[in-house]
Amino acid sequence: MSKSDDLVGGTGPNSAARLKSFVERIEKLEEEKAAIAGDIKDIYTEAKSIGYDTATLRRVIRERKKDSADREEQESLFDTYWAALAD
Amino acid sequence: MSKSDDLVGGTGPNSAARLKSFVERIEKLEEEKAAIAGDIKDIYTEAKSIGYDTATLRRVIRERKKDSADREEQESLFDTYWAALAD
Amino acid sequence: MSKSDDLVGGTGPNSAARLKSFVERIEKLEEEKAAIAGDIKDIYTEAKSIGYDTATLRRVIRERKKDSADREEQESLFDTYWAALAD
Amino acid sequence: MSKSDDLVGGTGPNSAARLKSFVERIEKLEEEKAAIAGDIKDIYTEAKSIGYDTATLRRVIRERKKDSADREEQESLFDTYWAALAD
DNA sequence: CGGCGCTACGTCCGTC
DNA sequence: GACGGACGTAGCGCCG
Numbered sequence: 507m508s509k510s511d512d513l514v515g516g517t518g519p520n521s522a523a524r525l526k527s528f529v530e531r532i533e534k535l536e537e538e539k540a541a542i543a544g545d546i547k548d549i550y551t552e553a554k555s556i557g558y559d560t561a562t563l564r565r566v567i568r569e570r571k572k573d574s575a576d577r578e579e580q581e582s583l584f585d586t587y588w589a590a591l592a593d
Numbered sequence: 594m595s596k597s598d599d600l601v602g603g604t605g606p607n608s609a610a611r612l613k614s615f616v617e618r619i620e621k622l623e624e625e626k627a628a629i630a631g632d633i634k635d636i637y638t639e640a641k642s643i644g645y646d647t648a649t650l651r652r653v654i655r656e657r658k659k660d661s662a663d664r665e666e667q668e669s670l671f672d673t674y675w676a677a678l679a680d
Numbered sequence: 681m682s683k684s685d686d687l688v689g690g691t692g693p694n695s696a697a698r699l700k701s702f703v704e705r706i707e708k709l710e711e712e713k714a715a716i717a718g719d720i721k722d723i724y725t726e727a728k729s730i731g732y733d734t735a736t737l738r739r740v741i742r743e744r745k746k747d748s749a750d751r752e753e754q755e756s757l758f759d760t761y762w763a764a765l766a767d
Numbered sequence: 768m769s770k771s772d773d774l775v776g777g778t779g780p781n782s783a784a785r786l787k788s789f790v791e792r793i794e795k796l797e798e799e800k801a802a803i804a805g806d807i808k809d810i811y812t813e814a815k816s817i818g819y820d821t822a823t824l825r826r827v828i829r830e831r832k833k834d835s836a837d838r839e840e841q842e843s844l845f846d847t848y849w850a851a852l853a854d
Numbered sequence: 855c856g857g858c859g860c861t862a863c864g865t866c867c868g869t870c
Numbered sequence: 871g872a873c874g875g876a877c878g879t880a881g882c883g884c885c886g
Contacts, residue, residue: 522851528640529852532654535633542626543861546619551874553615562757564863566765567619583736590783591740591790609764616765634884647885649844651859653852656845670823671830677696678703678827702814706828709807716800717879720793727789738881741793808866821867825877 550560569577641647728734743751815821 524643525645525848525851528636528645528650529653529657532633532636533657535629535636536654539626539629539633542622542629546622546626549615549619549622556611558612558615559757561863562754562761563615565758566761567616567623569762570616570620570765580736583733584739587736587740587786588743590786591744612761612764646844648858649848652845653848655859656849657852670820671826674699674823674827675830677699678831698817699819702810702819702824703827703831706807706810707831709803709810710828713800713803713807716796716803720796720800723789723793723796730785732786732789735881737789741790741797742880744790744794822876829877 550563553563554560572580637647637650640650724734724737727737746754811821811824814824
């Protein structure tokens with residue numbers, strides 16, 4: 507018998523039910539997550555309709571996630587590489 | 594002056610505030626989304642501690658998502674092409 | 681009869697063969713494309729092994745694709761938004 | 768001095784040249800890749816001009832890719848879990 | 855730290 | 871010709 511059989515086929519009468527419960531809990535949360543993602547998308551759409559550039563807006567959000575120390579380090583490394591490529 | 598300047602610097606006194614509002618609404622929702630993602634992760638951890646193989650579990654979730662997507666598709670023209678490719 | 685049936689089922693004896701030919705030409709090219717993508721990945725790996733930061737390297741490549749006019753415009757819009765968010 | 772400076776500014780006289788070499792090799796390959804992508808696009812255009820539905824054609828390609836991927840998978844544990852979820 | 859799966863971004867296509 | 875939607879691709883983060 508493979509090591510996993512008892513977990514899914516199992517000696518306990520509820521094993522399949524237990525697996526199903528996990529799956530359903532996860533799927534429920536993923537639905538909620540998708541719903542929120544949709545809300546976020548809507549806000550971008552709204553901002554766009556008012557005239558904001560969504561690409562830049564997304565970039566602002568992204569950059570705000572990084573703390574300034576990290577950001578400056580990245581910038582400086584980028585600048586170094588960039589300069590090294592100048593003919 | 595670029596087309597967007599008036600939106601952020603703007604003639605209206607609230608332009609920067611408006612941008613800020615968008616950013617904060619988005620960031621709020623992203624926090625919620627991240628929290629849910631954490632919950633999902635916890636469930637996988639719990640399942641794993643009981644002995645389930647998380648990779649397979651993830652795959653089951655993934656396949657179930659694909660399945661329901663597929664079910665809603667129009668199949669006829671696809672079937673025609675597909676059949677034409679059978680050797 | 682639907683408009684497409686003659687193309688795939690067809691009056692001409694070669695219709696299925698023609699479709700098959702399209703599919704195979706495309707799949708051949710996609711293979712080549714994937715091979716090149718693999719080569720690119722290898723170069724990044726090599727660069728990394730020598731000590732380069734691949735994230736920055738990728739960013740350099742990405743930025744070089746944009747011409748400098750576009751890049752400066754994007755930078756300035758980003759700066760505008762960023763400044764507008766300063767408390 | 769940051770850890771990476773020696774790689775680009777470097778003790779060796781060729782560091783910048785080495786970086787440049789990486790960048791150029793990558794950019795060369797990306798050009799080739801883009802060219803192939805263009806060829807693929809052309810084939811779709813050609814197929815379309817003959818009357819094929821490109822959306823379906825793309826889907827056929829996609830499904831064939833998935834199929835061959837699936838065929839190479841280990842199925843047993845997945846099947847076990849999957850069966851356990853059947854109502 | 856290397857591989858893989860998920861997320862997110864940019865691009866392309868069809869529509870109006 | 872612009873817009874929105876869909877797809878494929880690339881970047882990122884988690885897991886092993």
